[in-house]
Amino acid sequence: MMVGAYRIDAVVFDFDGTLTEPGALDFSVIKMAIGCPDHTPVLEFMAQVTDPVRRADMARELDRFEMAGAAISRPNTGAEMILARIRQLGLPIGILTRNSRASVERALENFSECTIADIDVLVTREDPVKIKPSGEGVRLAASRLNVDPAHVLMVGDFLFDIQAGRRAGALTAYLTNGRPSPKDLEAHVVVQTLAELEPFLTDGAPLPAGKLPNDFLAELLARYRITDPSVIVGPSVGEDTAAVTIGGDTVLVLKTDPITFATESIGRYAVLINANDLATAGAEAHWMLATILLPCGFSRSQVRLIFVDLHEACQSQNITLCGGHTEITDAVCRPVVTGMLTGTIARDDLIQKQRMTPGDRVLLTKGVAVEGTAIIATEFKDLLLEKGMDEQEIDACRTLQTLLSILPEARIAWDNGGVSALHDVTEGGIATALMELSLAGGRGIRILCERIPVYPRTRRMAQILGLDPLGLIGSGSLLICCRPHHARQLMADLDKANIAVTDIGEVTSADAGIEALENGQSVPWPRFDVDEITRLFA
Numbered sequence: 001m002m003v004g005a006y007r008i009d010a011v012v013f014d015f016d017g018t019l020t021e022p023g024a025l026d027f028s029v030i031k032m033a034i035g036c037p038d039h040t041p042v043l044e045f046m047a048q049v050t051d052p053v054r055r056a057d058m059a060r061e062l063d064r065f066e067m068a069g070a071a072i073s074r075p076n077t078g079a080e081m082i083l084a085r086i087r088q089l090g091l092p093i094g095i096l097t098r099n100s101r102a103s104v105e106r107a108l109e110n111f112s113e114c115t116i117a118d119i120d121v122l123v124t125r126e127d128p129v130k131i132k133p134s135g136e137g138v139r140l141a142a143s144r145l146n147v148d149p150a151h152v153l154m155v156g157d158f159l160f161d162i163q164a165g166r167r168a169g170a171l172t173a174y175l176t177n178g179r180p181s182p183k184d185l186e187a188h189v190v191v192q193t194l195a196e197l198e199p200f201l202t203d204g205a206p207l208p209a210g211k212l213p214n215d216f217l218a219e220l221l222a223r224y225r226i227t228d229p230s231v232i233v234g235p236s237v238g239e240d241t242a243a244v245t246i247g248g249d250t251v252l253v254l255k256t257d258p259i260t261f262a263t264e265s266i267g268r269y270a271v272l273i274n275a276n277d278l279a280t281a282g283a284e285a286h287w288m289l290a291t292i293l294l295p296c297g298f299s300r301s302q303v304r305l306i307f308v309d310l311h312e313a314c315q316s317q318n319i320t321l322c323g324g325h326t327e328i329t330d331a332v333c334r335p336v337v338t339g340m341l342t343g344t345i346a347r348d349d350l351i352q353k354q355r356m357t358p359g360d361r362v363l364l365t366k367g368v369a370v371e372g373t374a375i376i377a378t379e380f381k382d383l384l385l386e387k388g389m390d391e392q393e394i395d396a397c398r399t400l401q402t403l404l405s406i407l408p409e410a411r412i413a414w415d416n417g418g419v420s421a422l423h424d425v426t427e428g429g430i431a432t433a434l435m436e437l438s439l440a441g442g443r444g445i446r447i448l449c450e451r452i453p454v455y456p457r458t459r460r461m462a463q464i465l466g467l468d469p470l471g472l473i474g475s476g477s478l479l480i481c482c483r484p485h486h487a488r489q490l491m492a493d494l495d496k497a498n499i500a501v502t503d504i505g506e507v508t509s510a511d512a513g514i515e516a517l518e519n520g521q522s523v524p525w526p527r528f529d530v531d532e533i534t535r536l537f538a
Contacts, residue, residue, distance in 0.1 A: 009091065009092075010093070010147045010152050011086050011092075011155060011201070012155070012165075012170075013094070014155065016073075017076070018194075019079045020073040020074065020075060020076055020107055021075070030042060030065045034046070041160075066100055067103050073110055075114075076177075076194060077193055079111075079114075079194055081195060091201070093119055094141040094144075095123070096123045096154070097125075098124075098132060100125060101122060120145060133160040133167070134167065135168030138165055138170050151171075152171065154173070155172075155175060155197065157176070159185065162187045171204075172187045173190075173200070175193070176190065208529055208530040210428070210529070210534055214237045214436070221237070233281070233350075237436060237439045238423070240255065240278075241280065243350055245347065250347070253278055253342065255277045256274065257270075257338070257339060258270075260334075262378070263334055263379065264378050266337050267306045267307070267308075267309030267310035270338070274288070274339040275317055276405065276406045277424050278343050280410065280423055280478075281350060282345055282414050283343040283350075284343050284345075284407075285317060288314060288321050288322060289339070290321065290337060290339050292327075292338075293327060293329055293335070293336040294327070295330070296328055298335075317407070349414070351419060353420075353423070353437065358506075359507065360483060362479065362481055362503070362506055363479070364501070364502050365406065365480070366476055366478075366500050367500070368425070368430045368458070368470060368474050369430075369473070369474045370400050371404060372469075372533050373472070374397060374399075374400040375473070376536065377397035377461070381394055384464070388464060400455075400476065412493050412497060413482070415493075417486065418485065419490075420482060420483065420507075421480075423440070426473060426475050428528050429469070429470050430479075431528055432471070435514055437479055441507070443509070446514075446516075447505040447515070447517070449516055449523060450519055452470070452504055453502045465536065467533075470528075487503065
C-alpha cells in the first residue's frame with residue numbers, strides 16, 4: 001500500500017489482463033505455434049531469430065492470435081468505471097502494451113463506455129523503444145503526455161509492468177485479478193480489482209485552485225479534534241471565525257484569510273475581507289497581523305504602496321496593525337497578503353450558526369458577486385473592452401469596491417435581536433456560501449432562485465465572459481438568518497440605511513443542504529469546485 005505524499009498527473013495502463021479480462025490471449029498456445037520456449041518472453045524470443053523470413057512468419061502468426069484474442073476480449077471488471085473516474089479527475093490516460101496497435105483498437109471496440117479516442121497516448125511494440133520490462137516505454141508515454149515520469153501511475157497485472165514503471169521512476173500499481181502477487185514484486189500499490197484504485201487516484205490527483213473541497217476539508221478536520229476547553233468555536237466547514245474564552249465573560253474572536261486574486265488595493269482587500277468575517281461572529285476587529293508575500297522583481301515603490309494601502313484601510317476601520325512579515329519570494333507569481341484579525345466580544349453577544357432554527361428567514365444584502373465584479377473590472381479591463389464593454393460600464397463595475405465592507409449591515413443586524421446566523425459571501429460565490437451556511441448550522445435551506453439579486457452590470461460581465469455570477473467571489477454581501485417575526489423590522493432598518501436587502505428563502509428542518517426552487521419548480525443547486533474567477537486567472 002502506498003505511503004507518504006504523492007501526486008498523479010497521468011495514468012498509464014497495461015492492456016491485456018489489465019483493462020481487458022485475463023485469458024483472452026493464451027500465450028502458451030502462441031508460444032507453441034511459433035516454437036517459443038515456455039519460460040521465454042515471446043518478443044525477446046522473436047528478436048533472437050536471425051532468419052528474416054522465419055521472423056516475419058512468427059510476426060504474422062502473433063498478429064493473427066492477437067487479433068483473434070482481441071475480438072473475443074471484454075473489459076476487465078471495473079475497467080470502464082475507473083477510466084471514467086480518471087477522466088472526471090482531469091487526468092490523461094495512456095496505454096503501454098507489448099501488443100500491436102491494431103489489436104488494442106479492435107479490443108476497445110468491445111468497450112461500451114470507452115473508445116480509442118479516450119486514450120491520450122498509445123505505446124505499442126511498433127514504437128521504436130523497448131516496451132517492457134524496460135522503462136523506455138513508460139518514459140516515452142510520459143513524454144508524449146507532457147508529464148514527469150515520477151508523477152505517472154503505471155498499472156499492470158504482470159511483473160514486467162511493475163519493473164517498467166520502477167525503472168522509469170514512476171508510481172506503480174499491481175493488479176492481482178485475484179491471483180497471489182509475485183514474491184519479488186515491488187509495487188507501490190497492490191489491488192485485487194481496478195475499482196480499488198479509486199481512492200489512490202483521488203488522493204493523488206492534483207486539486208483545483210481555490211478552497212479545499214468541503215468534503216475533503218471536513219474529513220481533515222474530523223481527524224484533529226480540539227480538546228482545549230477554552231475553544232468555543234473551532235474549525236469546521238462554513239465557520240468564518242474561531243472563538244476562545246480569555247477570562248470572565250470575554251471572548252476573543254480570530255480570523256485569518258489570504259487575498260490571492262486582487263493585486264490593486266490588495267491591502268484594503270485584506271483588511272476588509274477579514275474584518276467582514278469577524279463581523280459575522282458579532283465582533284469588531286481591533287488588531288491585525290499581515291503576512292505579505294511578493295513575487296521577485298517587486299520594487300520598493302510597489303511595496304510602499306501596499307503598506308500605505310494596509311495602514312489607510314486599518315485606520316478607516318479603527319484597527320491597529322500590530323505586526324506581521326514581508327518577503328520577496330519566487331514561491332508566488334503575484335502578490336499575496338494574508339491578514340489575521342482579532343477582536344473581543346461578550347460571550348452572550350457571540351453569534352453562532354448552530355442557533356439557526358427552521359422557519360428563520362434568509363436575507364441577502366446588496367447583490368451577488370460584488371467583489372468578483374470589482375476585481376474583474378480592475379484586473380481584466382482590456383479583456384472586457386475586447387469583449388464589448390465600454391469604459392463607462394467597466395468603471396461602474398470597479399466602483400463596487402466601495403461596497404466590500406459588510407460592517408454597516410452587520411452592525412444593524414447585531415442590534416436587531418432576532419439574528420441567528422451571519423455568513424460572509426466569499427470564494428465560490430453565493431452558491432458556495434449558502435451551502436457553507438447550511439453545513440455550519442446543520443439545517444437545510446430553501447432558496448427561491450428568482451429572488452437572488454444580480455446587478456445588471458454583473459450579469460452582463462458574466463455573460464460576455466461565460467461565467468456564472470452565482471459562483472463568483474462575492475465579498476460585500478452578507479447572508480443573514482433571522483427569526484421570522486424580526487425579519488420585517490431588520491429589512492426596514494437596512495433600507496433606512498440605504499443598504500439593499502432581499503429575502504431569498506428560509507431555514508428548514510431538513511438535514512444540511514440546499515433546496516432550490518425556480519418559480520415554484522425544483523431545480524438543481526449549482527456547485528462550484530473552484531471560484532469562477534479562477535478560470536480567468538488560469
